[in-house]
Amino acid sequence: MAVTAPGGRRGRMHLPHQTVETPVFMPVGTQGTVKAVAQDVLESLGAQLILGNTYHLYLRPGHEAIRRMGGLHRFMSWPRALLTDSGGFQVFSLNALRKVTADGVQFRSHLDGSTHFFTPEHAIDVQIALGADICMAFDECTEYPAERSRAEESLRNTMAWAGRSLAHFRAHRHNVPWFDPNAGRTQCLFGIVQGGMYRDLRRQCAERLVEMDFDGYAIGGLSVGEPRALTLEMIAEVLPLLPKDKPRYVMGVGYPDEIEQYARMGLDMMDCVLPTRAARHGLLFTSEGRLNIKNRQYAEDQSPPDPACDCPVCRRYSRAYLRHLMQSAEPLSGTLNTIHNLAYYLAIMERVRASLETQPAVTASQRQTPIPSP
Amino acid sequence: MAVTAPGGRRGRMHLPHQTVETPVFMPVGTQGTVKAVAQDVLESLGAQLILGNTYHLYLRPGHEAIRRMGGLHRFMSWPRALLTDSGGFQVFSLNALRKVTADGVQFRSHLDGSTHFFTPEHAIDVQIALGADICMAFDECTEYPAERSRAEESLRNTMAWAGRSLAHFRAHRHNVPWFDPNAGRTQCLFGIVQGGMYRDLRRQCAERLVEMDFDGYAIGGLSVGEPRALTLEMIAEVLPLLPKDKPRYVMGVGYPDEIEQYARMGLDMMDCVLPTRAARHGLLFTSEGRLNIKNRQYAEDQSPPDPACDCPVCRRYSRAYLRHLMQSAEPLSGTLNTIHNLAYYLAIMERVRASLETQPAVTASQRQTPIPSP
Numbered sequence: 008m009a010v011t012a013p014g015g016r017r018g019r020m021h022l023p024h025q026t027v028e029t030p031v032f033m034p035v036g037t038q039g040t041v042k043a044v045a046q047d048v049l050e051s052l053g054a055q056l057i058l059g060n061t062y063h064l065y066l067r068p069g070h071e072a073i074r075r076m077g078g079l080h081r082f083m084s085w086p087r088a089l090l091t092d093s094g095g096f097q098v099f100s101l102n103a104l105r106k107v108t109a110d111g112v113q114f115r116s117h118l119d120g121s122t123h124f125f126t127p128e129h130a131i132d133v134q135i136a137l138g139a140d141i142c143m144a145f146d147e148c149t150e151y152p153a154e155r156s157r158a159e160e161s162l163r164n165t166m167a168w169a170g171r172s173l174a175h176f177r178a179h180r181h182n183v184p185w186f187d188p189n190a191g192r193t194q195c196l197f198g199i200v201q202g203g204m205y206r207d208l209r210r211q212c213a214e215r216l217v218e219m220d221f222d223g224y225a226i227g228g229l230s231v232g233e234p235r236a237l238t239l240e241m242i243a244e245v246l247p248l249l250p251k252d253k254p255r256y257v258m259g260v261g262y263p264d265e266i267e268q269y270a271r272m273g274l275d276m277m278d279c280v281l282p283t284r285a286a287r288h289g290l291l292f293t294s295e296g297r298l299n300i301k302n303r304q305y306a307e308d309q310s311p312p313d314p315a316c317d318c319p320v321c322r323r324y325s326r327a328y329l330r331h332l333m334q335s336a337e338p339l340s341g342t343l344n345t346i347h348n349l350a351y352y353l354a355i356m357e358r359v360r361a362s363l364e365t366q367p368a369v370t371a372s373q374r375q376t377p378i379p380s381p
Numbered sequence: 382m383a384v385t386a387p388g389g390r391r392g393r394m395h396l397p398h399q400t401v402e403t404p405v406f407m408p409v410g411t412q413g414t415v416k417a418v419a420q421d422v423l424e425s426l427g428a429q430l431i432l433g434n435t436y437h438l439y440l441r442p443g444h445e446a447i448r449r450m451g452g453l454h455r456f457m458s459w460p461r462a463l464l465t466d467s468g469g470f471q472v473f474s475l476n477a478l479r480k481v482t483a484d485g486v487q488f489r490s491h492l493d494g495s496t497h498f499f500t501p502e503h504a505i506d507v508q509i510a511l512g513a514d515i516c517m518a519f520d521e522c523t524e525y526p527a528e529r530s531r532a533e534e535s536l537r538n539t540m541a542w543a544g545r546s547l548a549h550f551r552a553h554r555h556n557v558p559w560f561d562p563n564a565g566r567t568q569c570l571f572g573i574v575q576g577g578m579y580r581d582l583r584r585q586c587a588e589r590l591v592e593m594d595f596d597g598y599a600i601g602g603l604s605v606g607e608p609r610a611l612t613l614e615m616i617a618e619v620l621p622l623l624p625k626d627k628p629r630y631v632m633g634v635g636y637p638d639e640i641e642q643y644a645r646m647g648l649d650m651m652d653c654v655l656p657t658r659a660a661r662h663g664l665l666f667t668s669e670g671r672l673n674i675k676n677r678q679y680a681e682d683q684s685p686p687d688p689a690c691d692c693p694v695c696r697r698y699s700r701a702y703l704r705h706l707m708q709s710a711e712p713l714s715g716t717l718n719t720i721h722n723l724a725y726y727l728a729i730m731e732r733v734r735a736s737l738e739t740q741p742a743v744t745a746s747q748r749q750t751p752i753p754s755p
Contacts, residue, residue: 039705043712046697068705072681076701084697307446323420323458327450331413331442338417338715 015271017363020254022140023185023192024080025088027055029254030270032356033090033278034349038063039073039083042283043341044349046085052318052346053353056088056140058278061133062097066116066123070136078138078184089139090278093172093199094130095146096227096259107147109164127171131179131196138183139194143225144172146199151231158203165201166215172196173219195222197256203228204237206244213248223254225276230260239268246273263292263355270359282352286344289333292351298326300344305330318350389645391737394628396514397559397566398454399462401429403628404644406730407464407652408723412437413447413457416657417715418723420459426692426720427727430462430514432652435507436471440490440497444510452512452558463513464652467546467573468504469520470601470633481521483538501545505553505570512558513568517599518546520573525605532577539575540589546570547593569596571630577602578611580618587622597628597650604634604653613642620647637666637729644733656726660718663707666725672700674718679704692724 020027034041034049037060041049049057059079064070076082079089095112098105102114111126130145145168149161176196180186183194198216202208216224226245229238242257249255256276257269266277282292291298293313298305300312311321312329320329320343332340394401408415408423411434415423423431433453438444442456450456453463469486472479476488485500504519519542523535550570554560557568572590576582590598600619603612616631623629630650631643640651656666665672667687672679674686685695686703694703694717706714 038709038711039702040709040711040713043716045713045716047693067709068680068701072701076681076683076699082699082702082705084699084702306442307450309450319421325450325456325458327442327446328413328456328458331456335412335414335441337412337414338712339414339419341712342417342419342716 014273015359015363016273016275017360018254018275020088020275022056022088023190023194024086024140025055027088028360029275030356030359031055031276032266032352033058033276034352035060035278035280035283036083036085037280038067039079041345041349042287043338043345044283046083048319048346049085049349050087052350053357054087054349056090056276057085059083059089059091059137059139060097061091061094061130061137061143062101064091064137065094065133066118070133074136074138074184078136080138080185088141089137090141091134091137091139091143092258093143093145094125094133095199096148098125099148099150107164109167111145111168112147127168128175131172131175135176135179135182135194136184138185141223142176142194142196144169144176144196144198144221146201146227148228148231149201149203151204151228151233153203155203155205158205158208162202162208162212165199166212169198169216169221170219173198173221197221197223197225197254199225199227199258200245201228202241204233204241206240209241209244210248213245217248217250221253223256223276224249225256225258226274227258229257230279235265242269242272242274263352266352267355267359270356279352282348283345286348287341289340289344291329291344292348300326300329301333302330312347313351316347316351316354318347318354320344320347320350388647389733389737390647390649391734392628392649394462394649396430396462397564397568398460398514399429401462402734403649404730404733405429405650406640406726407432407650408726409434409652409654409657410457410459411654412441413453415719415723416661417712417719418657420457422693422720423459423723424461426724427731428461428723430464430650431459433457433463433465433511433513434471435465435468435504435511435517436475438465438511439468439507440492444507448510448512448558452510454512454559462515463511464515465508465511465513465517466632467517467519468499468507469573470522472499473522473524481538483541485519485542486521501542502549505546505549509550509553509556509568510558515597516550516568516570518543518550518570518572518595520575520601522602522605523575523577525578525602525607527577529577529579532579532582536576536582536586539573540586543572543590543595544593547572547595571595571597571599571628573599573601573632574619575602576615578607578615580614583615583618584622587619591622591624595627597630598623599630599632599650601632603631609639616643616646616648637726640726641729641733644730653726656722657719660722661715663714663718665703665718666722674700674703675707676704686721687725690721690725690728692721692728694718694721694724 018029036057106113127145134142146165198221200213202212254275289300294315305326308326392403410431480487501519508516520539572595576586628649663675668689679700682700
């Protein structure tokens with residue numbers, strides 16, 4: 008299968024706020040901040056594109072407040088590219104009391120218990136108010152495991168909502184806070200391929216979304232508890248169906264070896280909370296494997312977290328110091344651990360990009376994503 | 382009284398790790414980290430000299446571990462000057478179960494309840510192992526209010542312990558982890574003037590300590606609940622008794638207007654947890670007064686925390702964003718608030734220094750603190 012051949016593709020996404028070199032790893036900035044790391048540090052680490060979570064920002068501080076302040080870029084002072092998810096994943100993962108109808112999802116705020124209703128149109132309105140460079144169609148993230156009948160029913164929603172998301176987006180994208188009619192630059196919208204762990208449902212969804220003609224395509228509903236072989240099988244099933252000239256994004260994965268593997272399969276974009284969340288729990292990813300900084304063996308270890316890493320943390324601090332910060336519950340602990348893990352993830356993608364540039368056969372697959380016009 | 386005249390003194394302390402421009406404000410780095418701020422940021426803010434807490438570092442990670450790793454500078458990767466307190470303040474403020482004898486203090490760890498005993502000799506050994514540029518004599522911080530008999534008894538300990546601290550320090554200072562017999566540079570030791578709120582006890586203590594000939598003198602036991610007029614009275618009583626050619630340090634104060642006031646009275650060094658601790662609770666110090674960033678009025682306020690401040694936070698982020706971070710309990714909240722408050726405090730001292738440089742009468746009082754020889 009062509010997509011599983013080693014290699015991947017080297018590309019460039021021309022987004023309104025950043026030309027993004029792909030394949031790219033996108034740090035997650037749930038509430039308008041990549042947890043514990045300041046924006047200037049993210050810039051110096053080479054982060055090109057970061058995520059905001061529509062669900063969280065809708066609840067707090069509220070998308071209308073962010074719109075009034077000029078959009079999420081300006082609110083959080085992030086000059087490079089942003090992507091907002093559809094809100095679907097959080098609605099499904101954080102809300103035991105949600106009610107799904109063909110029209111949308113009713114859910115309760117995890118903050119104050121208040122009741123909210125998201126339709127595809129509403130999810131798009133919220134994302135236009137936030138004003139990320141890339142928005143995501145409203146989808147239903149199918150749980151794992153799911154019976155076939157359940158996966159089919161869920162997929163019907165995802166496909167119907169994709170169409171409604173796209174229609175609403177096309178009619179309203181000019182409302183983005185930073186829209187400039189002269190430059191003609193505005194947001195773009197990606198569709199999300201669901202279908203649970205059923206190959207034919209995945210295929211059906213991908214084909215339907217491609218017909219709709221999104222600006223890019225994501226593969227969602229993976230890394231939800233299934234074995235990795237199954238994740239790979241679903242990706243391999245979907246990839247050949249996606250247009251070669253559009254970005255391909257696998258959502259919410261994964262470990263360092265996974266993101267390299269997916270990049271080399273031809274995926275262009277990946278995001279995951281793992282490097283940031285694991286960091287706050289003391290788990291560091293290194294060229295020598297995973298390192299639990301809380302371990303007593305590091306109490307007087309003066310070597311850097313990863314001797315092969317040249318991130319600002321590895322250049323300056325020792326394992327012993329990072330362990331002390333963690334043991335002492337010092338806030339600097341989360342910051343330094345996160346900086347290292349993000350640097351490690353970003354460096355993987357940089358290496359993949361560099362290796363693709365030296366492979367002529369792959370360089371030939373370079374593509375340009377057209378700037379979306381209003 | 383000469384010391385209360387406006388002005389202050391502009392000086393320079395030649396310490397082994399840094400030539401410190403005075404008057405200086407010293408950020409507090411209790412557990413080997415100024416809470417929530419990375420060392421490179423502290424450097425870029427212009428911090429010259431920061432504090433470590435002997436009590437905390439003794440308990441965790443342990444002074445012997447830090448000694449084996451080359452001392453606190455190397456452990457925490459801080460190339461500039463460090464000062465360690467005597468441990469006395471924490472022993473007295475964190476330990477309800479302490480037992481004081483003429484020989485020292487028995488106390489229980491706030492971490493695990495284990496029993497420890499600090500003598501002046503032990504407190505000095507711990508500080509030599511930590512290896513700060515400036516050590517403090519072991520003292521008893523008299524509580525407020527205290528009866529005269531209690532203050533007298535407490536002062537007897539402080540004065541006896543000062544002598545024992547100095548004798549032990551002189552005999553063992555060459556054991557500092559970074560001691561270089563060729564350069565001849567090692568730590569120096571300051572005495573601490575106590576005496577509660579009794580002017581004659583303060584005077585008695587100051588005169589006694591000056592006879593002992595410390596490298597510098599601190600005024601301790603202030604800002605412990607007394608009215609500010611009383612703080613000022615004690616400082617004004619002690620200051621004229623201290624030698625003009627040695628650094629003068631008022632411990633644990635204070636608000637922005639206080640540190641400027643004390644600097645202009647002729648004090649050279651100040652430390653306080655206020656800018657860092659208040660920051661983590663959302664209290665920002667600004668040229669327009671105190672600002673509680675949690676306040677709803679800032680929800681959509683796009684102005685910087687302090688329009689007159691050019692710190693990295695005020696240059697980049699809005700009040701609305703800082704409020705959102707605080708409301709969302711995001712770790713970046715404490716980091717950004719702390720950076721601003723420290724920048725604000727450091728800028729006050731920078732302005733005082735600059736103003737003293739343009740006053741010829743005051744410039745004449747410039748002094749050089751000799752590098753302590755082993």
